[in-house]
Amino acid sequence: MSNPYHPPAVGVLDQGPELIFPPGFLWGAATAAYQIEGAATEGGRTPSIWDTFSHTEGRVVAGHTGDVACDHYHRMPSDVRLMAELGLKSYRFSVSWPRVQPGGSGPANAAGLDFYRRLVDELLGHGIEPWLTLYHWDLPQPLEDAGGWPARDTAGRFAEYAELVADALGDRVTYWTTLNEPWCSAFLGYGSGVHAPGRSDGADAVRAGHHLMLGHGLAVQALRASRPQAQLGITVNLYPVTPASDAPADVDAARRIDALANRFFLDPVLRGSYPTDLAADLREVTDFGHVRDGDLAVISTPLDLVGVNYYSRHVVAAPVEGAEPEPYWRAPSCWPGSEDVRFVTRGVPVTDMNWEIDAPGLTETLRRVHEEYTDLPLYVTENGSAFVDAVVDGQVDDVDRLAYFDAHLRAAHEAINAGVPLRGYFAWSLMDNFEWAWGYTKRFGMVWIDYDSQARIPKSSARWYAEVIRRNGLAAQ
Numbered sequence: 001m002s003n004p005y006h007p008p009a010v011g012v013l014d015q016g017p018e019l020i021f022p023p024g025f026l027w028g029a030a031t032a033a034y035q036i037e038g039a040a041t042e043g044g045r046t047p048s049i050w051d052t053f054s055h056t057e058g059r060v061v062a063g064h065t066g067d068v069a070c071d072h073y074h075r076m077p078s079d080v081r082l083m084a085e086l087g088l089k090s091y092r093f094s095v096s097w098p099r100v101q102p103g104g105s106g107p108a109n110a111a112g113l114d115f116y117r118r119l120v121d122e123l124l125g126h127g128i129e130p131w132l133t134l135y136h137w138d139l140p141q142p143l144e145d146a147g148g149w150p151a152r153d154t155a156g157r158f159a160e161y162a163e164l165v166a167d168a169l170g171d172r173v174t175y176w177t178t179l180n181e182p183w184c185s186a187f188l189g190y191g192s193g194v195h196a197p198g199r200s201d202g203a204d205a206v207r208a209g210h211h212l213m214l215g216h217g218l219a220v221q222a223l224r225a226s227r228p229q230a231q232l233g234i235t236v237n238l239y240p241v242t243p244a245s246d247a248p249a250d251v252d253a254a255r256r257i258d259a260l261a262n263r264f265f266l267d268p269v270l271r272g273s274y275p276t277d278l279a280a281d282l283r284e285v286t287d288f289g290h291v292r293d294g295d296l297a298v299i300s301t302p303l304d305l306v307g308v309n310y311y312s313r314h315v316v317a318a319p320v321e322g323a324e325p326e327p328y329w330r331a332p333s334c335w336p337g338s339e340d341v342r343f344v345t346r347g348v349p350v351t352d353m354n355w356e357i358d359a360p361g362l363t364e365t366l367r368r369v370h371e372e373y374t375d376l377p378l379y380v381t382e383n384g385s386a387f388v389d390a391v392v393d394g395q396v397d398d399v400d401r402l403a404y405f406d407a408h409l410r411a412a413h414e415a416i417n418a419g420v421p422l423r424g425y426f427a428w429s430l431m432d433n434f435e436w437a438w439g440y441t442k443r444f445g446m447v448w449i450d451y452d453s454q455a456r457i458p459k460s461s462a463r464w465y466a467e468v469i470r471r472n473g474l475a476a477q
């Protein structure tokens with residue numbers, strides 16, 4: 001294949017001896033509640049920060065909202081049948097906090113929990129392992145009104161909510177992850193403000209990051225106490241951060257962004273401490289006065305697994321005086337204290353998100369977590385790509401997405417060969433969905449969604465993935 005990003009046809013990837021994954025490798029696909037469920041006001045659900053944000057003019061492209069999304073709330077049984085047809089071994093979904101605990105405090109909402117009970121039963125009935133994420137960004141609006149994640153109290157609320165869900169589903173769900181991508185919640189939600197709740201304050205972002213991790217630790221303790229058999233973890237989004245050159249200033253820029261993007265979460269959760277260089281870099285932003293004695297012990301409560309979401313690499317350079325050379329851009333305000341660092345585009349193929357395709361970065365990321373941080377089993381809990389798809393004669397031939405998956409699965413296999421205890425992989429996403437600030441304009445799904453008719457069409461990548469799962473591996477190149 002001359003260009004790995006543009007394979008001529010699906011069948012070509014089927015040549016050669018197979019690259020086999022370890023027995024029992026957990027092949028899955030992922031979604032998140034607000035991105036697919038719809039039914040925003042049904043069954044007692046109340047608004048989350050994403051309802052408020054998406055209904056605020058100018059926040060989401062074209063004014064899109066998750067009100068209907070993929071209507072999964074009503075189509076769940078047939079969606080699970082589709083998962084079974086694809087042969088998924090596991091399905092990673094998130095529970096909507098305001099659906100099961102309207103307003104974010106008080107007793108559970110039986111109708112909300114019932115939806116997830118039915119989902120889990122449906123999955124188990126089809127032999128699909130449920131993988132439950134407690135928080136994929138949909139904070140109940142009243143908790144935001146009370147201060148949101150920058151407020152310490154939110155961490156305790158999250159642990160209470162976790163207990164409600166564990167009481168209802170703990171007898172049938174083995175795999176639990178607390179947070180999805182706390183970096184995004186903290187730094188996009190409270191730093192740059194491009195995600196809900198749309199606030200923009202560096203110190204708040206840092207506080208939010210801490211309280212998210214505190215909530216994670218408290219939730220793990222609560223879940224561990226009530227469900228000792230459960231497999232507990234967290235999902236972090238990680239990036240290799242590479243300096244644009246060997247110049248010491250570029251190397252230092254990479255160190256700073258690595259601290260904010262990766263070590264901000266990995267160090268407290270897996271080592272029980274904040275990196276010392278991070279605190280120095282953030283000197284002008286915060287004195288970390290929000291960190292109390294004992295917090296880091298809670299945050300580093302032992303886990304059973306770590307989930308890694310991987311999409312791309314950051315290549316960064318030091319600030320320059322004067323005019324900006326193309327194709328550089330400055331780091332937006334989601335990097336408090338390091339806003340002057342420039343993110344370099346290398347001219348390699350990109351996805352429809354403009355994210356550079358960098359499969360070796362997945363191997364590098366998994367090896368780093370294993371070699372520098374932990375022996376725990378790792379799972380790729382998200383990996384995938386947006387491309388512009390089209391339905392032609394009732395089919396969606398998404399060769400670019402298929403090639404992206406193929407390249408990243410090879411990279412995952414390489415990590416396993418290098419000794420990483422990688423136990424599973426979840427494609428993002430099962431189906432096209434509400435891509436946050438991009439609304440429905442970006443398609444990440446292996447299954448096409450027609451948002452007018454709600455028809456589902458498995459794309460070429462879905463059929464290819466089904467075959468990968470069936471033989472527990474892929475063809476060598």
Ligand code: FCB
Pocket residue numbers: 032035180181184237309382428435436444
């Ligand atoms: C991740 C999110 C997920 C989806 C993908 C594209 O950051 O966890 O919900 O939006 O990016």
